[in-house]
Amino acid sequence: MTLDLNSLRPGEAPDPADLRVRPAEPRDIEPLARLWDVAFPGERPAEVRAKALEEGTDALGGRETCWVLDAGPDGPVVGGLRLYELEMHLFGQPLPATGVGALAIDPAWREQGLGSALLRRGLRIARDRGDLLAVLYPMRTGYYGRLGFGLAGELHRFRFTPEELPPFPGADAVRVLSRQERMDHIPEHYRRFTASGHGLITRGPRQWRHLEADDCLVARVGEGDEAGALVASVQPNPGHLPSLHVREVMVDTHDTYRALLGWLSRQGEAWDHIVWDALPGEKFEQVLRHPRLPGTPNRRGLWFESATILRGPMVRILNLPALAGRLGVEPGASVTVLDPDLPDNSGHWQGERAPSSGSIGVHLARVTEDISGGAAPGAGALPIGFLSGLLVQGAYPALTRASEDFEAALGISDFRLWDVF
Ligand SMILES: CC(C)(COP(=O)(O)OP(=O)(O)OC[C@H]1O[C@@H](n2cnc3c(N)ncnc32)[C@H](O)[C@@H]1OP(=O)(O)O)[C@@H](O)C(=O)NCCC(=O)NCCS
Structure with missing residues (x-):
């Protein structure tokens, strides 16, 4: 379904199912550069942005990293987002991750939930392409906290x-x-x-x-x-x-x-x-x-x-069982998670020995998707943002066996993503 933004009025929330989010095409470069120039004033002029997007000279890539929210096939660009493909090392393990940058909505269309909806769609795209984590530098922690990101680092x-x-x-x-x-x-x-x-x-x-x-x-x-x-x-x-x-x-x-x-x-x-x-x-x-x-x-x-x-930065788990599988799970570990935006992460999870092939491997299995009973928010379910922050800090050892064996430089296992984006 295509979102007809012209039929919306300020203050009227669109149905997220109507959002049209697509990879940026060459014709989007100029409107995106203008959108980002308005959204991030004083950084660099629109022409310089457009040239960098065209030539792919930004530190983490060019047009292939850009996604567009538009108002239909011939409609204007209403929002933009960059999803960088990264490899991030957690406790010594290289993991596929998405760097989220340049989330912006045209000023005429802000405060209707479009920014959150675009980011949610971006998280789904990132998960579907196999990434386990998303990471960003927040302009407002509360905004991204509501979207499942937890604080990971500090200097x-x-x-x-x-x-x-x-x-x-x-x-x-x-x-x-x-x-x-x-x-x-x-x-x-x-x-x-x-x-x-x-x-x-x-x-x-x-x-x-x-x-x-x-x-x-x-x-x-x-x-x-x-x-x-x-x-x-x-x-x-x-x-x-x-x-x-x-x-x-x-x-x-x-x-x-x-x-x-x-x-x-x-x-x-x-x-x-x-x-x-x-x-x-x-x-x-x-x-x-x-x-x-x-x-x-x-x-x-x-x-x-x-x-x-x-x-900063803030980190979000995109795929809990796959991430826990890479970082190592304690047999019997259990966690109940609430993730309304990526419901594949929601539910009650338990570390179980893999039944097949006599493997001693432990994986995180979903015991039930239903967390409405004893595990409703406030009754023990961890919001995904909170779990994301804890897990990345190694404060949830049952789900991060790798954190216990990790030999950090100088013995300091603080999170240290560099602010290249
Ligand atoms: C940040 C940005 C993308 C948000 O876009 P947006 O479409 O306004 O985002 P949302 O509508 O999802 O949320 C914005 C606020 O509106 C509120 N809101 C959402 N839907 C609403 C609605 N229907 N009615 C009223 N308010 C609403 C949200 O709760 C949120 O409140 P908060 O500021 O207290 O967190 C936009 O402001 C922007 O482009 N800013 C400049 C660039 C920037 O700073 N980008 C972030 C880089 S890290």
């Missing part, structure tokens, strides 16, 4: 002068790489690191273009499998020395981690200050001599401000 942003870092040993072995060395070493270094970096996605050449930028700085210590590296960008700081924003740290051992920090501690003549986005598990406040954000007053009694918390 603590510290700002400090180099002298605040202890002069850890190993700094002499740290080298700043040339542009060519960055390109030669870092993608391969990252590829090895994905196995121990929970949440990281497999990256191709398009996700490494920032290594060629003039403002990129990569410091590296050690060789081969033992190497550790940080990737940073140099930011101008009018009237002062530039500052250094550390975007990514890829280290497996505490020695290389400390060597890089020791090197940074000596850079007082190069950088005015450093911005470091730490994973909570780094306990970075324990590293700094004076872990207090410069220029901030005490907010409450004797407490001081130390870091800014950055939250």
